[in-house]
Amino acid sequence: MRLSDWQLTFERYLLGHSATANPEFGASLIGGPTLAVDNGLAIYHNAYQARLQEVLRGDYPAIWHWLGDNEFEQLAAAYIRKFPSAHYSLRWLGKGFEAFIHQHLVLEQGAALAELAALEWAFTLAFDAPPGTPITLQDMARLPPEDWPTLRFCLNPGVQWLKCSFNSLALWRSVKDETEFPGSLVLAMPQVLVIWRAEMICQYRSLESTESTALNRMIQEGWSFAELCTELAVIYGEEAPLQAATWLKRWIHDGWLQSIRRIQRH
Structure with missing residues (x-):
């Protein structure tokens, strides 16, 4: 596997929903004496996803407070799957959150939540x-x-x-x-x-x-x-x-x- 192909495979794994790597990708890595390849990759994958969740909680604390931990995590995970981070800076991760809420939730559920997202993002843009x-x-x-x-x-x-x-x-x-x-x-x-x-x-x-x-x-x-x-x-x-x-x-x-x-x- 060429280096560029390996890097793209690693990127797809990190951005994917599952923490289980495909066998070909796993076979390209070497584990350590106390940590198997699959376990190490799962830790890396989960840590990356957790970091993205942390960024969205920081950008949208009022929505996090409104929904609570579980519902916010589910909404944020769905957003990250549809709009994975595409910028070198996580500053822009939450850019499309308002539009996603409009698309992901029915109007009765999403209108007020999306407006609150727009308000929180406006403070980020101003700062x-x-x-x-x-x-x-x-x-x-x-x-x-x-x-x-x-x-x-x-x-x-x-x-x-x-x-x-x-x-x-x-x-x-x-x-x-x-x-x-x-x-x-x-x-x-x-x-x-x-x-x-x-x-x-x-x-x-x-x-x-x-x-x-x-x-x-x-x-x-x-x-x-x-x-x-x-x-x-x-x-x-x-x-x-x-x-x-x-x-x-x-x-x-x-x-x-x-x-x-x-x-x-x-």
């Missing part, structure tokens, strides 16, 4: 994201007044945006605070969360509907500051520019915005 170059209030103060109407913005890389239909934040918070775990509930109104990293600590904030719409329009639809003020005038009247500036100041203070783009003048 590991590159720092970017956030705009500062000093940057804004240096802008001439005539540039304000044409300002456009984009989010800093670590800022995550999530719309929750269930009380996922309350579930996550209870595990983090080690308080009584509440039951899963459908919210009367969806809750928009923004998650970001500030000085190596993840922060989050819930946005009320008008602010979340304003931020979404500026970031996702590319509205300029003047367009935002025009839209807000329907709600706030003459106070629209002040409200838009107040939100913008807070978004910048929290480090959400990375770059400034202006409409080209003709």
